Amino acid sequence: xxxxxxxxxxxxxxxxxxxxxxxxxxxxxxxxxxxxxxxxxxxxxxxxxxxxxxxxxxxxxxxxxxxxxxxxxxxxxxxxxxxxxxxxxxxxxxxxxxxxx
Numbered sequence: 001x002x003x004x005x006x007x008x009x010x011x012x013x014x015x016x017x018x019x020x021x022x023x024x025x026x027x028x029x030x031x032x033x034x035x036x037x038x039x040x041x042x043x044x045x046x047x048x049x050x051x052x053x054x055x056x057x058x059x060x061x062x063x064x065x066x067x068x069x070x071x072x073x074x075x076x077x078x079x080x081x082x083x084x085x086x087x088x089x090x091x092x093x094x095x096x097x098x099x100x101x
Contacts, residue, residue, distance in 0.1 A: 001031045004057045008066030010087055011036060015054035022058070022084050023048070024065055026075065039080030060087050 009025045018041070026047055027035030035047035036055070042048050062083045068075040 001028070002052060002057060005034055005052055006061070006066070007069050008062045008064075010058040010060040010062065010084065012056040012058060013050070013054065014056055016050070018042070018048070022088065024062060024080055024083060026065070026069065026080075037077075037080055038084055039077035039082075043077050044075060044080065058087070 005025060005028065007025055007028065011023055011025060013019055013021050013023060013036075021038065021041075023036035023038040023042060025034045026037050026044065029035065029049065032051055032053070033049055034052055034055070036042065036050050037044050037047040064079060065075050065083055068079065
């Protein structure tokens, strides 16, 4: 398994009907599969099982999600949405600043 594949890691879906969307790894099944959720279309209670090869592992790791999962074994859908939105906003700002120079 990719060492970057860990609970709390943000991913971008590369294959399947959710292609292009972002989600967070909330569970590790084995060397090939992980569970992902986004708190919206894919809620914590019904995560999507995805092949790790069908995901782009993003450089962002959410300590809020990983801490919550290690402490209580779950994370709120609102927290998942918040983390994804925060990453998207930061990415948008970085892209916007890169174009101005």
